[in-house]
Structures are given as C-alpha cells and as structure tokens.
Amino acid sequence: MAIQTAPLPLPASADPSKFAEFGREVLNVDPGNLSPEEFAEVEKLLYKHSALLFRNADLTPEQQYALTKAFDPAAETYGHGNNKTGNTKSSILHPDLKTIPRQPQVQLIGNGMVYNHEGLEEAKLKHPSHTNFHKTRVSPEDEEKGVTRFYRWHIDAALYDLSPPKVTTLYGIKVPVGPKQTCRYDDGTGDEFEVPLGTTAFVSGKTMFEILPPELKSLAVRSKVKYSPHPYVWMAPAHAKSTGLGIETEGLEMPLGELPPWEESKVKVLPILWKNPITGDLHFQVHPCGVSELFVDPLPTNAQREGALYPDGAHLTDLGQVRELLYKMQRPAIAPKLVYPHDWHEKDLVVFYNRGVLHSVVGAFKPEQVRAFHQCNLAASDDPTGPTAEDVKQWA
Ligand SMILES: [Fe+2]
Numbered sequence: 436m437a438i439q440t441a442p443l444p445l446p447a448s449a450d451p452s453k454f455a456e457f458g459r460e461v462l463n464v465d466p467g468n469l470s471p472e473e474f475a476e477v478e479k480l481l482y483k484h485s486a487l488l489f490r491n492a493d494l495t496p497e498q499q500y501a502l503t504k505a506f507d508p509a510a511e512t513y514g515h516g517n518n519k520t521g522n523t524k525s526s527i528l529h530p531d532l533k534t535i536p537r538q539p540q541v542q543l544i545g546n547g548m549v550y551n552h553e554g555l556e557e558a559k560l561k562h563p564s565h566t567n568f569h570k571t572r573v574s575p576e577d578e579e580k581g582v583t584r585f586y587r588w589h590i591d592a593a594l595y596d597l598s599p600p601k602v603t604t605l606y607g608i609k610v611p612v613g614p615k616q617t618c619r620y621d622d623g624t625g626d627e628f629e630v631p632l633g634t635t636a637f638v639s640g641k642t643m644f645e646i647l648p649p650e651l652k653s654l655a656v657r658s659k660v661k662y663s664p665h666p667y668v669w670m671a672p673a674h675a676k677s678t679g680l681g682i683e684t685e686g687l688e689m690p691l692g693e694l695p696p697w698e699e700s701k702v703k704v705l706p707i708l709w710k711n712p713i714t715g716d717l718h719f720q721v722h723p724c725g726v727s728e729l730f731v732d733p734l735p736t737n738a739q740r741e742g743a744l745y746p747d748g749a750h751l752t753d754l755g756q757v758r759e760l761l762y763k764m765q766r767p768a769i770a771p772k773l774v775y776p777h778d779w780h781e782k783d784l785v786v787f788y789n790r791g792v793l794h795s796v797v798g799a800f801k802p803e804q805v806r807a808f809h810q811c812n813l814a815a816s817d818d819p820t821g822p823t824a825e826d827v828k829q830w831a
Contacts, residue, residue, distance in 0.1 A: 438476045439463050448628040450772035457639050458486045467498035482713035485791045492784035496538035503811040506602040510813035513540040514600040515593045526667040533558050547805035562800045570674035570683045581616045585679035586796040590722045591789050591812045594662040596701040600789050600812035607783045609807040621677035628771035631778040636795045640718030643768035654744045656822050656830040657732040658707045664697035666725030681723030684755040706821025709790050718791040729757045738831045790819050
C-alpha cells in the first residue's frame, strides 16, 4: 500500500504558493517500525518535501536512532560528536544538549526540570532564548506581552571535522500549552508574525535560492564558504543580529589562537548550494553564524559578465563584507510568508532534511513550563555535494 500524505497545515502568515512542495504529514505508518519498503518511500518523500510530520508517534530513543541512521547507514556518531560539543564547555551549544545515557546520539532538549527520564535521574533544561545571544533584546515589558524572536537560524552541524547530518529527527514528548507569541524581526522592516509557543521555525533552502535575483543566483552557484575552526566556540563571545540570521560584526569572536587545538585539514569549506540527491534541486545551505570567509569562482567562459558580481572570482576575508553578502542572500527567505512554524503537539515526530532547510528555535518559556524533546542527527558519512557543471552553466 502506498503511503498516504497530507499537506502540513499552514498558518495565515504563510504564502501557500511557496509551500506547494514543502512539508507533508505522513499518515498511515509507524515511524518506529518501518518496513524496508516503507522506509524507501519515506526517504523519497523527505528529499522531495524537506520535512515530514508523523503524529501520535511512539518512539523509543533506540527506535529514533535507528530511524535517523537509516537515512545514512554508515553514520554513527551524533552530529556534534558523541560527547556533544567537542572537547570544550565553552561551546555556545553546551547548555542546550543532554545526552540519553544508553543512546548517546539522542539528545534531551527542552525547558524546565525533567525527572527519571530514560535513565536520567534529573535534568535541568533551558530553552535557548535570544536574550543571551542577540546584540539587542526584546524589552521585558514586550516579552511579558508575548513578543519574542527567532533564536538562531541554522543547520544542525558541527561544521568542523564532522560532515553535516543528512537528517534530523525531533520528537516532542512534553509540550507545554500556552498562548501564541509574536515573533518580531526588529530589523527596521516591521516584519513580525504570530507563532505557536515554542515553535520550531523552518525555511526552505530551495526557496532561499529560487527567490534570488539573477546576479545573486550567479554568486551563490559559484561560491563556497569557509567555516571557522570550532565555530560554536569561536562565535560564543559574539552577538547575533535581531533576526537570528548571523552575527553582528563587532570583533568579539574568539581569536583563533585561543580556540581549542585545531587543524586546517578539519576546517570545513562547503559550497553555498547543496544538491538534493533525489530531486537535483539546489538548496541554499549556509549556517551564517559560523562562516569566516567566502570563495567565489570566476564566471565560466561565455557567461554574461554584465551586472555580474565578482566576474573574475574572489576570496573574501573581511568578516563584515562576507556577512553582509550572505545576509543579503538569506534574509529574503526568512520573511514571514516563507516561514513554516511548526505547532508542536505531544508525540509529534518531525523528520527534516537538514541539508535542505534552515531552522530556528523560537520563543521563551517560563521555568515552570516543562518541555521535553528528543533530538537525533548523525554526522554524515560524506560532505554535501555542490552544483554540477551543468548547474553552474545554467545559473552563473
Ligand atoms: Fe537545530
């Protein structure tokens, strides 16, 4: 029997024409016990639609690990390494992740106190909030009224040494109910929209590329970004923009010499556009907070030079300039009409194509609002591939 699917329910803020292909609810299968045939179908659906929702899922940490691994059978370690954030507590991710002892690739994330949970006697969880990451913050008075922000737009990936996971699975176990909040951009555009409390916001990397004007498509298809060594340690002292889409350039990043030991050979240089292995689509996949440099290839011969940016190629090392260019390319895609804010219910399992979307934590909880999620992703067995020669010819 073919697997049945339904479109994801879109909020009024979303433009349905931009979500025709994005996201599906998968209706008649048990994600913890997929047959090989069912899995093959689910895998195809995921690459095609970028995010799949299974409602009322029952999933042990072992089943969640097995499901996640099925998308990349050679992958074994958690996306940031099994000791979570590498060899240091100074990583900005350190407080957010608690490992399930018997299945260390599965993390317990959320908010508030959780007791006797899957072998963890007691876990104190804290939903990350923009208030200690952004340069500016929503005033406490506005927060009281339910105003909030995106925390950090990202891809789940260590971006140093390990390859970006293909898939992330997020399973909602305890979901506090509360009034909707207003997610405000605070970037002078007036953009804001209503979000469910504690939503996870997704945008499509495919759309991010598709809506660019020709000169930025040409730049994207010819460019690679270089990430800092240990990017989450590097960025920890810095402050993010009010949209959560990258870092303000204030010179606060940790100097390379003060980072934990690192090797140039483990530094990640990745194409801006990642090729979807099933659909062939190009997804704009950059974790803007971690980028330090940009490499641009020259235009191919016969390409039109008029209006082209960096027609002879470039190596940009000015952090401010690199960030400005990336922001110009990425900001349009996080407009309210292009964001899917998932409205979590208990036992929702969301499986997303981590190489095809960007996502962000949103919102703020009070300490007594207990939220418990299991998250799993695995450092991939290979790096993503970029545009083909044909793609470059088409878009450069
Ligand atoms: Fe994430």
